[in-house]
Amino acid sequence: MAKGSKEKAARRKRVHDSIRQTIMGTSQRPRLSVYRSNKYIYAxxxxxxxxxxxxxxxxxxxxVSGExxxxxxxxVGELVAERAQEEGITKAVFDRSGxxxxxxxRAVAEGARDGGLHL
Incomplete structure (x- = not known):
C-alpha cells in the first residue's frame, strides 16, 4: 500500500527534527539548509x-539555469558557496532537512563543494 502525502510529510518532519537536534550553525560554520519543492530548490x-x-x-x-x-x-549550490565566500565563510554544516x-x-551539496565551501 502506497504512503499518502500526509504520512510522507509527517515522516520528513520527524526526520528533520531529529537532524536538527544534532546540527547547529554558528557564524563561523553556518548551517546550509535545503528546501525542495516540486519545481524549485532553495538553499x-x-x-x-x-x-x-x-x-x-x-x-x-x-x-540559475540548466537543462x-x-x-x-x-x-544553486555553487551560487550559495560563491556568496558565502564573499561573506568570508569557508565551512558549513549540511542540513538536508529530512x-x-x-x-x-545531493546536487546542491556537490555544487557547494565545487564552489569552495567545505561541508
Whole structure:
C-alpha cells in the first residue's frame, strides 16, 4: 500500500527534527539548509546562534539555469558557496532537512563543494 502525502510529510518532519537536534550553525560554520519543492530548490546559510540567514540562493533566480532541475540545483549550490565566500565563510554544516541525500539535494551539496565551501 502506497504512503499518502500526509504520512510522507509527517515522516520528513520527524526526520528533520531529529537532524536538527544534532546540527547547529554558528557564524563561523553556518548551517546550509535545503528546501525542495516540486519545481524549485532553495538553499540558505543560517547562523542558529543569532537566528539570522547569512546568505541564500534559489532556482528562481535569473542567473540559475540548466537543462534539468538537478543541474539547476547544482548551480544553486555553487551560487550559495560563491556568496558565502564573499561573506568570508569557508565551512558549513549540511542540513538536508529530512530529504534523502539523493538527486537534487545531493546536487546542491556537490555544487557547494565545487564552489569552495567545505561541508
Amino acid at each position: 540558505q546559510l543560517i547562523d542558529d546562534l543569532s537566528g539570522k540567514t547569512l546568505t541564500a540562493a534559489s532556482s528562481l533566480e535569473a542567473d 534539468n532541475r538537478t543541474e539547476e540545483s547544482r548551480h 530529504y534523502k541525500y539523493h538527486g537534487r539535494v
